[in-house]
Amino acid sequence: MIRDLPELRDRAPVFADRAAAGAALAALLEGYRASDALVLAIPAGGVPVAAEIAARLGLELDVAPVSKMLLPWTTESGFGAVAFDGSVWMDPEDPRRLGLSQAQVEHALAQARAKVGRRLEQLRARRSGYALKGRTAIVVDDGIAAGSTMRAAVAALRKLAPARVVIAVPTGGARSVEALAAIAEEVCCANLRRGASFAVADAYGRWYDVDEDEVAAILAGARTTA
Numbered sequence: 001m002i003r004d005l006p007e008l009r010d011r012a013p014v015f016a017d018r019a020a021a022g023a024a025l026a027a028l029l030e031g032y033r034a035s036d037a038l039v040l041a042i043p044a045g046g047v048p049v050a051a052e053i054a055a056r057l058g059l060e061l062d063v064a065p066v067s068k069m070l071l072p073w074t075t076e077s078g079f080g081a082v083a084f085d086g087s088v089w090m091d092p093e094d095p096r097r098l099g100l101s102q103a104q105v106e107h108a109l110a111q112a113r114a115k116v117g118r119r120l121e122q123l124r125a126r127r128s129g130y131a132l133k134g135r136t137a138i139v140v141d142d143g144i145a146a147g148s149t150m151r152a153a154v155a156a157l158r159k160l161a162p163a164r165v166v167i168a169v170p171t172g173g174a175r176s177v178e179a180l181a182a183i184a185e186e187v188c189c190a191n192l193r194r195g196a197s198f199a200v201a202d203a204y205g206r207w208y209d210v211d212e213d214e215v216a217a218i219l220a221g222a223r224t225t226a
Helices: 020-027 046-055 094-098 101-126 147-156 174-180 212-220
Strands: 040-041 058-061 067-070 078-082 135-141 164-173 186-193
Touching: 020 046, 020 164, 020 186, 040 046, 046 058, 046 135, 046 164, 046 212, 058 078, 058 101, 058 212, 067 101, 078 094, 078 101, 078 147, 094 186, 101 212, 135 147, 147 164, 147 174, 164 174, 174 186
Parallel strands: 040 058, 040 135, 135 164, 164 186
Antiparallel strands: 067 078
């Protein structure tokens, strides 16, 4: 099931910043208020969004580090992703389609694994595992373009036996959102956009790269899991 805000469809920009985006998503997620649902942010950009959702709905907040396997010629686009448990999601056809060598794939994989490991240490150093069995997992990022990061996150979380997986993003390309609806019980996307081109940043009036210091500060002030 996909739920969005009809008044925001195919518009950009629509959010002042990530906190405003989280407020819009909280309205779509109202049914989970004060429940046992766990809000899981994909750092770094998903953390300000998720923190706003958790604060507004009285839910616990945690992070689920995932990193894209980046293409050699860009720092933005990827062809797969590594999740917090070390598992990898990748379309097996992508390396061939993109003309990537085995060495390039292995390099991207090693970099992604290192990034995930660093974020686990920095953001979850005192915790191990996730108490998700029988609970709802609300997985949050600041947007969905291709969707590989979210696919990796959901696949890893499924192993922890949650009752439901809900994908929650402020903005997303319609084709990617529709594809992700097949792997989650619910997808909440406030700003659903169709069209040949899509960029997450276009949905925001203020867009910037969230650094790890900001993430740590947000988590320090939130209701997090023990």
